[in-house]
Amino acid sequence: MKSPFAAAVRAIVSKDLRAEWRSRELVSAMALFALLSVLVFSFALELDKNAREEAISGVLWVSLIFASLLGFNRSLSLEHDQGSLDALLLTPVSRSAIFLGKLLGNFMFTLLVALVLLPLMTALYGVQLLDSWALLTTIVGVFGFSAIGTLLATLAVQTRSREALLPIALLPVCLPFLLTAVRATKGIVSGAPQSEWQVWLQLLAAITIIYLVLCLLLYRFVLEE
């Protein structure tokens, strides 16, 4: 961890974490929002015992993505409004390091929300979400859409009506994550044999890697000024 790249990534992550630790406004807002949307879903879908097993993984992932939208928007618009994005650009740091730094921060916040949701939904709905495979799926999936979300949030803060545009830009593009993650989680929760849902987890991992590489390559064009 001596290379300037790693040092830059670490500096950005620790800055984000420290800012969050002092204000505690981002994660609490995201977690509250995720919780509310889980509740809204359970009223709207009238989740009884059978419907739960079918729908719960969808509810989990949609709530997570909605909550993460809140976080991505906030995380990047803070940087943009206070001019710290420009300041970061002035430093002799590679754009990929800035991307990775912001990504890791966003990833940790969203994962934290997921870690609140998983046990809570397990308790509320009586489904087994506290499973090491479910956890792995969550980590991979959250990392994947945090990558594309960080890139698109950087893009969206540079537009005129940014709060409105991030969901429009992000939701269609993160559909592959939703599709595979929901299928994998559903298989795991329903107790199906591993051979049935393993392919979804593998696909999810493959998509995550592809998106991560694309984001690393393209981020400097989103930030360049």
Add this chain to the structure above:
Amino acid sequence: MTQRRIHASLAASPQPRLLRALTILATLGFASTLVLGLFVAGTDIQQGPVQRIFYIHMPAFFGAFTAFGATVLGGLIYLWRGSEAWDRIALAGVEVGLAFALINLLTGAIWARPIWNTWWTWDPRLTSAAVMCLTYAAYLMLRAGIENPQRRRRLMSVYGIFAFVSVLLTLFIIRIVPDTIHPVIVGASPQNAQGSFEATSGVVLALLPSLLLWLTLMPITLMWHRYRLALRQEAVDALKLKLLGG
């Protein structure tokens, strides 16, 4: 833009001869593939005349594929070389592709009404095709939301590359998610596909020319026209700016 370039592009530059030839060819080609599909090809025994819509439905998707592919290519080359021309191509690709994708959805719905007994169903492929349209609609919205032209070109090049994921998803989703009722043309249809097609020689005869036309001539011709429109638009904008600035 320099004064000279403004005038050069504004002075109603006549259509290049090649473009005019392409336009005529595409029009004739479209008319003749219509004749092939509507009159020459035999009527499907099971589905009746409605099956003929397939000669437009599937080619339209591949036309959109070409156009959206041009957006990716235009975006990549713009990011690499920074020439505005490639960004115009990318934008033309989005608009032409979106029009084709909507034709694809619409003709599909018209076909599904008698065959599936519904206009629309939340089949994986139908859903992903709809998401594809929404992705490119989002492209146009994002594009309209960025004022600085240079920044707009750069950011939209990136988004155009990511948006192509939705096209690939539509193309491959029936291989990944097998529970579709949408028929597969290349290879075996899934077990539960309803209203499948057999690529008999009669179908191929009518399909192939149409497919080639929509894959190449139609998108290229339309995109070229859209490209020229973008040039005019930019010239008008520059002129407006100049007049306002005194």
